Structures are given as C-alpha cells and as structure tokens.
Amino acid sequence: MTPSPATAKIIPPEKPLEGQVTLPGSKSVTNRALLVAALAKGRSHLTGILRSDDTRHMMAALRSMGVEILEVDETTLEVTGNGHLQAPDDPLFLGNAGTAVRFLTAAAALVDGAVTVTGDAHMQKRPIAPLVDTLRAMGVDAVSETGCPPVVINGTGRFNAGDIAVSGALSSQYISAIMMLAAMGREETRIHIEGGKIGAVGYLHITAAVMRAFGARVTFPASDRIAIEPGGYRAATYQIEPDASAATYLWAAEALTGGDIDIGAAPDTLNQPDAAAHAVISAFPDMPSGIDGSQMQDAVPTIAVMAAFNNTPVHFTGIGNLRVKECDRVEALRDGLTRIRPDLASVEGDDLIVHSDPSLRGQSRPCRIDSYADHRMAMCFALAGLLVRDITIEDPMCVSKTFPAYWDVLRDLGVVVEMNG
Incomplete structure (x- = not known):
C-alpha cells in the first residue's frame, strides 16, 4: 500500500x-560563488552561504572534481582550487538543482576526461539542449540524448573562445554558465545575444558581479553584447547577500x-x-x-x-x-x-x-x-x-x-x- x-x-x-x-543566503549567488571559487587559484573564503539541497549537491560535485571545501561553520566555507577541475570517478548527481546542472555542464569542458552530469527524475525532464548546442559550437564534445540531463561531456581542458552567438530566448542560467566558463579561455570571448530581450538579464549582472569579485574582467558593451577577457580567477573573500x-x-x-x-x-x-x-x-x-x-x-x-x-x-x-x-x-x-x-x-x-x-x-x-x-x-x-x-x-x-x-x-x-x- x-x-x-x-x-x-x-x-x-x-x-x-x-x-x-x-x-x-542567496542560492543563485552561493552556487555562482562556489563554482568561481573552485576555478580560482588559492583559498577563498565564502561567508553568508546558503545551506540547502541545491548547494549541497554543488559542493559534493565540486569535491568529486578535486576541489577542497572546508566547512568552517554553518554559513562559512573555505574553498581551495588550483585553477582546473579533474574528472570525477562517478556521474555528477545534482538532484533537481538547475543552476548546478547548467553551470557544471559548461565547466566540465575544463576537465581532461569524461564527465556525466545528471539529476533526479524531475531534472531529467528539464531542457538543456540549447546549452549543449552552444558548447558544441565552442568545440566542446557534449551530448544529451534526450535534450535533457544526463549530459556527457568529453572534456579536453579547453574550448574555442572568440565570438559566440546565443539566443536571447534562452534561460539566463545558460548564458551565465557560458560567461563563467569564458573567463577560463585563452582569448577574449564575445557573447552576442540574438533576438533582443533576455528573459532575466538581472541574473547576468549578478554573474558578472561574482566573476569580478574573483578577478575576472567582464563588460556589457551593448545591451546584446557581453565581453569576457581571459585570465581565469583568483582567490577572494566574498560575502553572499x-x-x-x-x-x-x-x-x-x-x-x-x-x-x-x-x-x-x-x-x-x-x-x-x-x-x-x-x-x-x-x-x-x-x-x-x-x-x-x-x-x-x-x-x-x-x-x-x-x-x-x-x-x-x-x-x-x-x-x-x-x-x-x-x-x-x-x-x-x-x-x-x-x-x-x-x-x-x-x-x-x-x-x-x-x-x-x-x-x-x-x-x-x-x-x-x-x-x-x-x-x-x-x-x-x-x-x-x-x-x-x-x-x-x-x-x-x-x-x-x-x-x-x-x-x-x-x-x-x-x-x-x-x-x-
């Protein structure tokens, strides 16, 4: 029964x-700060973090990719990265955490090896094909058989930067994922947003603010343009609102x-x-x-x-x-x-x-x-x-x-x- x-x-x-x-703390900011701190070289201090299912999934995934995360207290973390991610032994299971799935699908391009990003039954019904298509256009070997997770990324540790066109109809999380990846490139990335208005442009500015706090250089030269310079991230102390x-x-x-x-x-x-x-x-x-x-x-x-x-x-x-x-x-x-x-x-x-x-x-x-x-x-x-x-x-x-x-x-x-x- x-x-x-x-x-x-x-x-x-x-x-x-x-x-x-x-x-x-903000879930959106916590998961952005976790990823950027993980990609930075050195030890970062994050305060005011959110403790929730979504952020626990993100932390578990980053740990499995070689990032050291020390839980100082309920709202404080020390995140130690070395500027790259390693291939995990098992698929990254992220529950129904949409931000974690989208951000890590893009970040997996930096891994030298295969990464499977997946989630629970609900997550496996949520679309991710537009992000996968964008990554493939950037030279990343990424496959989603259903257009939803799971996604298999055969990373080489690099991707093609330069000019990237994305649809303004996409979820802002897809564009944020590309932005955070782009700072790890070898040359400037210029994102052109096609089709006019972005659904939730405010979240792109949140992404840019987190990236800048960790040393990245991000500008919005026009309403449909985002420019991200190469150079990666450096460790920082960051307060999550x-x-x-x-x-x-x-x-x-x-x-x-x-x-x-x-x-x-x-x-x-x-x-x-x-x-x-x-x-x-x-x-x-x-x-x-x-x-x-x-x-x-x-x-x-x-x-x-x-x-x-x-x-x-x-x-x-x-x-x-x-x-x-x-x-x-x-x-x-x-x-x-x-x-x-x-x-x-x-x-x-x-x-x-x-x-x-x-x-x-x-x-x-x-x-x-x-x-x-x-x-x-x-x-x-x-x-x-x-x-x-x-x-x-x-x-x-x-x-x-x-x-x-x-x-x-x-x-x-x-x-x-x-x-x-």
Whole structure:
C-alpha cells in the first residue's frame, strides 16, 4: 500500500505577523560563488552561504572534481582550487538543482576526461539542449540524448573562445554558465545575444558581479553584447547577500496580515532581480492589473498567490520560462489557485490571469495543494493559508531545496503549521 504523502496544514493566524527573521543566503549567488571559487587559484573564503539541497549537491560535485571545501561553520566555507577541475570517478548527481546542472555542464569542458552530469527524475525532464548546442559550437564534445540531463561531456581542458552567438530566448542560467566558463579561455570571448530581450538579464549582472569579485574582467558593451577577457580567477573573500526570493515570502506575509516583519535587509540593498518584487508586494491590495514577471521570475509565484486577494484581477506576462523550472509553474499556479476556487485563475498562452477575490479572506476552502515537489509552490501556497482556512500543502519538505527553515520561520512568527506524514 502506497503511504499517504506528507502534508502541512496552515492555520490562519489571529493577529498580524510580527518578528525578526534571518534570511538564508542567496542560492543563485552561493552556487555562482562556489563554482568561481573552485576555478580560482588559492583559498577563498565564502561567508553568508546558503545551506540547502541545491548547494549541497554543488559542493559534493565540486569535491568529486578535486576541489577542497572546508566547512568552517554553518554559513562559512573555505574553498581551495588550483585553477582546473579533474574528472570525477562517478556521474555528477545534482538532484533537481538547475543552476548546478547548467553551470557544471559548461565547466566540465575544463576537465581532461569524461564527465556525466545528471539529476533526479524531475531534472531529467528539464531542457538543456540549447546549452549543449552552444558548447558544441565552442568545440566542446557534449551530448544529451534526450535534450535533457544526463549530459556527457568529453572534456579536453579547453574550448574555442572568440565570438559566440546565443539566443536571447534562452534561460539566463545558460548564458551565465557560458560567461563563467569564458573567463577560463585563452582569448577574449564575445557573447552576442540574438533576438533582443533576455528573459532575466538581472541574473547576468549578478554573474558578472561574482566573476569580478574573483578577478575576472567582464563588460556589457551593448545591451546584446557581453565581453569576457581571459585570465581565469583568483582567490577572494566574498560575502553572499541574503536571498531576495526568500524575502518575497516574508514581505508577502507582512502585507497579507498587516504585520511587521524585520528581515534585516532593506530591499534596495539586495542586488538580485527578485528584490524588485518588493514594490509590487507593497502595493497590495491594489497591485497593478498587469505585471511583467520576466525580470523577477522566482517572485512570480509569491505575487500570484497574493493576487488571489487583490482588489482587482492581475494579468502576468513574460513568464514563459516558468514552464521549465522545477515544474511547469504556470500550470502549477493555475492548478493550485483553482483548487482554492474553481475559476480563480486561468492561462492564456504563457500568461497567467488571477481573477482576484478579496472575499476569500476568512473563508474555509478545504483543498490539498499539489506542490509538484517544487519548493516555490509549497512556500507560495502557504501564504494563501494565512488568510484562508483548511489549506493543506502536499510534500512540504521540498522547501529544503532553498529555504530549509521555512516552516520554522512561519511558526516563530506565530503561524500554526500542522505537519502530517
């Protein structure tokens, strides 16, 4: 008999949520800093790192490729590299860590030998063919039989730099992967982004900032050009900022309940693209009728659930890339919202329309929300449980991917969370 899945039932708080929260470090920045420090010569000190499933997979993979990582304390690492990576004895298993899979698929070109990059069943459904095609155009022997992981890279320790054309429709993670690899080249790499607008250009600037902190020279000579000079990386001390995506849940909890939650970081001090979500969240319950989510993609689930209680409907555009995250987040959001109320959300192409209903506040709407093993689905729909009774989240511990303490944080703020299974 198949056991029932674990669940978390949220009991709406009887008063506004108040308190102080220490945010985890940014997953995006942690995994970039880990890779760049691993490629640097010497000992780097990383502080403020995120401890999560994704970053543990990244650290395990780098260790298997000859990088020494000393865990000083819960948020501090010493990473010692020698300027190259060695071939691992076994395939690199990276769970459902998209950043780790994409970054290491590119970095494996630096290995003299064969590397297999793979992940769990969810990861093996996530596309990677555009990155593989770009690597092949750079002279790297890379093969993905299905267009998704696993990917086999027969590295030679080098690649062709020069001019590289990539599509602007690609995930920014593919382009970031090429950027970090390019600094290890023997000549300048000039990336030309075709087709205009990049989906999440802010993350490319985050990548460039991490690279520069470790001595790389990166410039953006035009809106569709990135230039990376050769020279590799040098060891550095680097502070990882708090996770802006995680902050969105606390900003939302504060806005939804009229509370006062101190996360220890002002929005304008965070460089990650999702920090822009604060302005939208602060407008609740009068958020704008149209929201372009292209530049704050991980914040869209948070805002979409808030939109259920907004005074007017909200139409989300620029979110096509959400279909190829840990799950199809466009459909997962529609599914979860319509479980709360049958016509609460609809999908048009890649757009999500939330048909807001402020009267839902205080109602009992018994439903089980399928998280699709996606941390962002579990965390964002917990927000609905702050205002609506009898909301239950399936597979709640998938939050360990980026915010392992999420349920404890809610409890500390005064939310009753009933775990089962």
